[in-house]
Amino acid sequence: MSLEKLAEISRFYGANPEYVIAGGGNTSFKDEQFLYIKASGTSLAQVSPGSFVKMDRAKLAAIWKKDYPADSDAREAAVLADMMSSRCQGEEAKRPSVETLLHDLLAFSYVVHLHPALVNGLTCSRDGEKAAAELFPYALWIPSINPGFILSRAVKNALDDFRAKTGKETANQNQCVIFLQNHGIFVAANTTEEISEIYKRVMETLGKRITKNPEFGSESLSYGNSGRLEKEILDLARKADSAGEWFIKFQRNNQIAAFVAEEAAFKPVSSAFTPDHIVYSGSDPLFIDDASDLEKAFNAHVEKTTRIPRIIALKSLGIFGLANSENAVENALELFKDTQKVAVFTESFGGPRFMSEDQIRFINNWEVERYRSRVSA
Numbered sequence: 001m002s003l004e005k006l007a008e009i010s011r012f013y014g015a016n017p018e019y020v021i022a023g024g025g026n027t028s029f030k031d032e033q034f035l036y037i038k039a040s041g042t043s044l045a046q047v048s049p050g051s052f053v054k055m056d057r058a059k060l061a062a063i064w065k066k067d068y069p070a071d072s073d074a075r076e077a078a079v080l081a082d083m084m085s086s087r088c089q090g091e092e093a094k095r096p097s098v099e100t101l102l103h104d105l106l107a108f109s110y111v112v113h114l115h116p117a118l119v120n121g122l123t124c125s126r127d128g129e130k131a132a133a134e135l136f137p138y139a140l141w142i143p144s145i146n147p148g149f150i151l152s153r154a155v156k157n158a159l160d161d162f163r164a165k166t167g168k169e170t171a172n173q174n175q176c177v178i179f180l181q182n183h184g185i186f187v188a189a190n191t192t193e194e195i196s197e198i199y200k201r202v203m204e205t206l207g208k209r210i211t212k213n214p215e216f217g218s219e220s221l222s223y224g225n226s227g228r229l230e231k232e233i234l235d236l237a238r239k240a241d242s243a244g245e246w247f248i249k250f251q252r253n254n255q256i257a258a259f260v261a262e263e264a265a266f267k268p269v270s271s272a273f274t275p276d277h278i279v280y281s282g283s284d285p286l287f288i289d290d291a292s293d294l295e296k297a298f299n300a301h302v303e304k305t306t307r308i309p310r311i312i313a314l315k316s317l318g319i320f321g322l323a324n325s326e327n328a329v330e331n332a333l334e335l336f337k338d339t340q341k342v343a344v345f346t347e348s349f350g351g352p353r354f355m356s357e358d359q360i361r362f363i364n365n366w367e368v369e370r371y372r373s374r375v376s377a
Helices: 002-014 057-063 072-085 100-105 117-123 128-135 149-166 192-209 226-240 254-259 263-269 275-281 291-305 326-349 357-365 367-376
Strands: 026-030 034-038 052-056 110-114 140-142 175-180 184-189 247-251 286-288 311-314 318-323
Touching (some): 002 034, 057 100, 072 100, 128 140, 175 192, 247 326, 254 318, 275 326, 275 357
Parallel strands (some): 140 175, 286 311
Antiparallel strands (some): 026 034, 175 184, 247 318, 311 318
16 A cells, blocks of 8 residues: 555656656665665656555665775765665666655655756755755755765765764654755655645745746747758767767747847756756767857767766757757757756856766766666666
């Protein structure tokens, strides 16, 4: 019955784009012996009780007693191997979420981790930590840090420190709220009804502080010479990487028009706010001031980043989503729309704050996120 409730609340949030886009977010249920967590690459909107990976909590707890390599790649590979070994018999075909250890740490039955744009307007802003302390004094704030084992360890240390100082698990013994800078939010409680109430309160509180909302208006899939430019961009992508198929889609609306009006206007959406934005829409969208410089700008971007851009913005025109499948193109455009929402919401909390270059590099090279991107494509 508990897994039925977990699947139900997962689908509820997964079907709402204000909370979840593409393969983002994860959920779990635990008892004394086992943790059931959403499999990596699975959409929350489509989960069933069989979509969760059954994990042995004793084996997960043993991970904290091990010493791992200092090198980030070696460390994450070793931790992933130990997490895979913590799966119960019969679960070998499923891959547990990278945040499994963090879910297991929280002393509540249910955990729902999401990336709402409204929440990330707070977590991806310059004054986010200060605003969070004012609006949510019962919540824990975790500074921006790479996902995976190092994030779980940071949360563990913060919870251990709080427990040592207060003798309590959390500020509110009936729930736990954690804001992750440049990432999202974790909510934990012993019933799904409590989870829903907490999310409702968080979203309403933030909504009252927002001074500006994104204005997308009607959407156009063609504008000016966008059709000709689509063909040119596809040709450039095929020349740069002929190994697979390439798909493209143009998009323009009121909010996009505002961001592409000039290069300075594009700055608030010119990098990555969260790991999800990197996974689905890339860490380095390309802005081109003059369409006549398209080939030169495209090739220079690929040479500099060693990646083909998933989002290409043309001044005064609109944006192009570019990827290896139609679904991946849709995901890129959806996540870039989320980037725009987050950028606008950050204006209520001191303006945008992107992930650091080191963190962006880590995500781009991390096998776990490359796996999630492949599965969702």
